[in-house]
Amino acid sequence: MTALPVKNPKPAHITSEDLRDLARGAAFLGTGGGGDPYLGRLMAENAVRDFGMPEIISVNGLSDDAVVLTAAMVGAPTVMIEKCASGEDLELAVKRLGEITGRQPDVISSAEIGGANSLLPVIAAARLGLPLLDCDGMGRAFPEIQMVTFNIYGVSPTPAVVVNEHLETVVVETADPKRAEDIIRAVAIQMGLSVMFSAYSMTGREAKTTGVHGTLSIALDIGRTIRAGRKQGEPIRALLEYLRSTDYYKHCKVLSDGKIADLSRKTDKGWSIGHCVVSSLADPDNCLDITFRNEFLVARQNGRVVTIVPDMVCVVDSETAEPITVERLRYGQRVKVIGISCAPLLRTPEALSVVGPNEFGIEEPFQPIEEIHDDV
Amino acid sequence: MTALPVKNPKPAHITSEDLRDLARGAAFLGTGGGGDPYLGRLMAENAVRDFGMPEIISVNGLSDDAVVLTAAMVGAPTVMIEKCASGEDLELAVKRLGEITGRQPDVISSAEIGGANSLLPVIAAARLGLPLLDCDGMGRAFPEIQMVTFNIYGVSPTPAVVVNEHLETVVVETADPKRAEDIIRAVAIQMGLSVMFSAYSMTGREAKTTGVHGTLSIALDIGRTIRAGRKQGEPIRALLEYLRSTDYYKHCKVLSDGKIADLSRKTDKGWSIGHCVVSSLADPDNCLDITFRNEFLVARQNGRVVTIVPDMVCVVDSETAEPITVERLRYGQRVKVIGISCAPLLRTPEALSVVGPNEFGIEEPFQPIEEIHDDV
Numbered sequence: 001m002t003a004l005p006v007k008n009p010k011p012a013h014i015t016s017e018d019l020r021d022l023a024r025g026a027a028f029l030g031t032g033g034g035g036d037p038y039l040g041r042l043m044a045e046n047a048v049r050d051f052g053m054p055e056i057i058s059v060n061g062l063s064d065d066a067v068v069l070t071a072a073m074v075g076a077p078t079v080m081i082e083k084c085a086s087g088e089d090l091e092l093a094v095k096r097l098g099e100i101t102g103r104q105p106d107v108i109s110s111a112e113i114g115g116a117n118s119l120l121p122v123i124a125a126a127r128l129g130l131p132l133l134d135c136d137g138m139g140r141a142f143p144e145i146q147m148v149t150f151n152i153y154g155v156s157p158t159p160a161v162v163v164n165e166h167l168e169t170v171v172v173e174t175a176d177p178k179r180a181e182d183i184i185r186a187v188a189i190q191m192g193l194s195v196m197f198s199a200y201s202m203t204g205r206e207a208k209t210t211g212v213h214g215t216l217s218i219a220l221d222i223g224r225t226i227r228a229g230r231k232q233g234e235p236i237r238a239l240l241e242y243l244r245s246t247d248y249y250k251h252c253k254v255l256s257d258g259k260i261a262d263l264s265r266k267t268d269k270g271w272s273i274g275h276c277v278v279s280s281l282a283d284p285d286n287c288l289d290i291t292f293r294n295e296f297l298v299a300r301q302n303g304r305v306v307t308i309v310p311d312m313v314c315v316v317d318s319e320t321a322e323p324i325t326v327e328r329l330r331y332g333q334r335v336k337v338i339g340i341s342c343a344p345l346l347r348t349p350e351a352l353s354v355v356g357p358n359e360f361g362i363e364e365p366f367q368p369i370e371e372i373h374d375d376v
Numbered sequence: 377m378t379a380l381p382v383k384n385p386k387p388a389h390i391t392s393e394d395l396r397d398l399a400r401g402a403a404f405l406g407t408g409g410g411g412d413p414y415l416g417r418l419m420a421e422n423a424v425r426d427f428g429m430p431e432i433i434s435v436n437g438l439s440d441d442a443v444v445l446t447a448a449m450v451g452a453p454t455v456m457i458e459k460c461a462s463g464e465d466l467e468l469a470v471k472r473l474g475e476i477t478g479r480q481p482d483v484i485s486s487a488e489i490g491g492a493n494s495l496l497p498v499i500a501a502a503r504l505g506l507p508l509l510d511c512d513g514m515g516r517a518f519p520e521i522q523m524v525t526f527n528i529y530g531v532s533p534t535p536a537v538v539v540n541e542h543l544e545t546v547v548v549e550t551a552d553p554k555r556a557e558d559i560i561r562a563v564a565i566q567m568g569l570s571v572m573f574s575a576y577s578m579t580g581r582e583a584k585t586t587g588v589h590g591t592l593s594i595a596l597d598i599g600r601t602i603r604a605g606r607k608q609g610e611p612i613r614a615l616l617e618y619l620r621s622t623d624y625y626k627h628c629k630v631l632s633d634g635k636i637a638d639l640s641r642k643t644d645k646g647w648s649i650g651h652c653v654v655s656s657l658a659d660p661d662n663c664l665d666i667t668f669r670n671e672f673l674v675a676r677q678n679g680r681v682v683t684i685v686p687d688m689v690c691v692v693d694s695e696t697a698e699p700i701t702v703e704r705l706r707y708g709q710r711v712k713v714i715g716i717s718c719a720p721l722l723r724t725p726e727a728l729s730v731v732g733p734n735e736f737g738i739e740e741p742f743q744p745i746e747e748i749h750d751d752v
Contacts, residue, residue: 186566
């Protein structure tokens, strides 16, 4: 594997004021999951106020033997919005992983891009006085901890440390990444279904070869683009234009412009599971059905797949382009649904065996969005 | 707390041939739980053949600053009889706990006396070339990991290490012993409900002041007594005579001589839960109802409590006095049920708040067996 180039390899110099844009952009790329951006931002603002803003460094600027750890939240987003983190818990998770591996981190990386899970690494980095890596392991969000390019291309998720609000810690170690997910899910459920998590201890070289580069910068750009687009009254058009200028997300289209006509959502086995139906405003009989498990997974128009995981289904407010996470879906919401190509690292045969439709119990095979549609 | 004296403070010199007696005696004191004695013995024999028999040392011979760790199986006995341990898993659990605490063990202790859980420390000690402590944390068996005198009198169960047959490890650390149980139970369920476990890292001084002394010797004596009693055709009479000569178990009586007329048992939330009814041979309408959760907890004769936890309800074969564990109960079995006083360390107010009837959802308060009956 060689690292994929990104459009803008320069590191992003995020200021505290940028956190709002980052939260919005990351929530968009989180495809419905990755945790609540509002809470993520509040927590990050708090940490930055107390500890200062961490420096953001590009993957290319990383030395091969640097120690990289990820920091994230694990659980059901429906629970996360009721059970917040203190920051101390996340810091403890990262420190304990450093102790256990005997390798304290030089830099913190996101494991996934998502509303909370792009902001929590900001908190960990700020509290520990470490830089933040412009990189993640998905270029989007996924519901399971082995569904990460670091794992797909050879980095073990464990030892992994789980910490809850009581600073209780659980350390999991297994050679089987899917078993790590199973055990950590059971632990997370027992610990209250919204817990802090540090895993994927790796070298700078491993982060370079297995990570999805530049996604923190892209999330920030998306947030800025939406904000700027609102001033011109066309945030969604601005957003699509920006996505088309990126390497990963350049194939994109609005799948539906409508309102949520049906919504079924439950918290089960540690996830937010369900589906929603978006009825087209132009033609109410034209329905888009979206299935989700923490993240939106597949969109079907009148039964036919129009975007399928690992390609991305994103739901935004029709007027403001504000990303809507699974736990914030409401009956009657006016939304636009956007289908987007994922990072190429997720489309290889190795990747599809971990994050492809089959892994989510979806019968249809993966088909790139640009092959499904002529106009993306 | 001061250590309670035991009748025979001399260390037991157990030979490989004694393992059969130890397994039988420990299964008896296990009050239906503590794991299968047959499998425990086979595993211990195997370890002793390969690694030699560990030396057994008395608690009084222990130096105050010695490092003591416990080794045990956690799970549902119904599962344990289908899913055996290799020994490597148990050894790894103890070693990892030593690494995490930075204090490698000088001696291995049982956490509970029970058919498997008195034999597994033999395996750990044999494999690690360490002595075995003539002591445990219950003087019987209990279903939850905080239900241990070490915990009741101030030793933390965590950090605790769980290891399964794939040598996957989970390390749990919490200040709350009941939470340790909750988390480890969830982990054990996810890891297959029969896992190896090392916990209660403590000093020799702590083992002296918080442990139930001499229980390995007593278990061995019980096993020997039953075997010798069989030759005289009266193993149960011999057993009762021996128990009356001990400090802990001296109040004892046969509660019922009958057959199992009803049995309800399920594996639920990680335990073997249920109850059985023993119908008296002399008067079939005279029924003894026994409730269990891994261990027998309370026996009621026609609705009235005749022995209640932490006092001990033990079920043995009517003829051979072979102890019968919860998972080996069968409809129609001819059994004698024996009620016995527990170790005094379990009867203090501190102890009853952890192992008393209320902790098992039993409404009746604890009442010592010698106060319930005039003839014990």
